[in-house]
Amino acid sequence: MTIGQVLDQLRPDFPAISIPKIRFWEEEGLIRPERTPAGYRKFRPSDVDRLRYALTMQRDHYLPLKVIAEHLDALDRGLEPPPVDPVVPTVPTVALAGDGTPSAESFARRDQLRLSRRELLKIAEVDEALLAELEQFGLITPRPGTGHYDTDALVIATTARELAAYGLEPRHLRGFRAAADREVGLVEQVVAPVRRGRDAGAAARADEVATQVAALSVRLHATLVKAGLKRS
Numbered sequence: 001m002t003i004g005q006v007l008d009q010l011r012p013d014f015p016a017i018s019i020p021k022i023r024f025w026e027e028e029g030l031i032r033p034e035r036t037p038a039g040y041r042k043f044r045p046s047d048v049d050r051l052r053y054a055l056t057m058q059r060d061h062y063l064p065l066k067v068i069a070e071h072l073d074a075l076d077r078g079l080e081p082p083p084v085d086p087v088v089p090t091v092p093t094v095a096l097a098g099d100g101t102p103s104a105e106s107f108a109r110r111d112q113l114r115l116s117r118r119e120l121l122k123i124a125e126v127d128e129a130l131l132a133e134l135e136q137f138g139l140i141t142p143r144p145g146t147g148h149y150d151t152d153a154l155v156i157a158t159t160a161r162e163l164a165a166y167g168l169e170p171r172h173l174r175g176f177r178a179a180a181d182r183e184v185g186l187v188e189q190v191v192a193p194v195r196r197g198r199d200a201g202a203a204a205r206a207d208e209v210a211t212q213v214a215a216l217s218v219r220l221h222a223t224l225v226k227a228g229l230k231r232s
């Protein structure tokens with residue numbers, strides 16, 4: 001196969017694969033395609049299998065190239081590569097302030113977690129019916145244009161499952177969505193004038209204000225709920 005045909009085979013499962021990456025892995029010795037008299041690379045099915053194995057180990061298990069090369073060397077020598085523990089995303093720990101409420105750092109965090117629907121169901125330990133209800137009531141939405149789910153969706157799905165154990169169904173959680181939207185509106189009112197600043201640091205200051213006000217808002221909300229429970 002030509003390098004273009006190899007890309008066609010791998011891209012459905014590994015969209016980020018590229019010709020420079022294949023050439024780099026050849027330089028690192030992970031694959032050894034043949035060369036024609038004119039210098040063109042010719043790949044065997046075994047080369048594609050090695051690339052697929054390496055890409056899978058890198059994507060799903062975060063193994064460095066050195067370790068992947070050791071695995072491939074073991075396979076070359078007829079051995080089984082060492083077992084690899086499954087690595088799956090877990091519900092992230094929320095950064096807490098001293099009073100136990102989410103801190104500003106937890107609102108500032110931005111990650112690149114992308115989960116398929118099947119992965120979200122598995123990791124959050126929810127069934128399709130519960131997820132469908134959470135989406136129906138606007139509590140969870142996939143990322144626009146991708147269909148993937150982020151960290152917030154994972155935390156919401158996990159929390160909804162835990163609440164369901166107490167008889168609270170997604171329809172009961174609509175009030176939380178409405179309350180959150182109102183709090184977001186208040187934060188945006190505070191942030192808007194800062195974001196309209198003309199200097200270069202306006203956007204950064206607006207983000208900082210948003211995280212601080214959001215954390216204070218959640219602290220007030222949580223404390224009011226706690227105080228209300230004491231009175232009941």
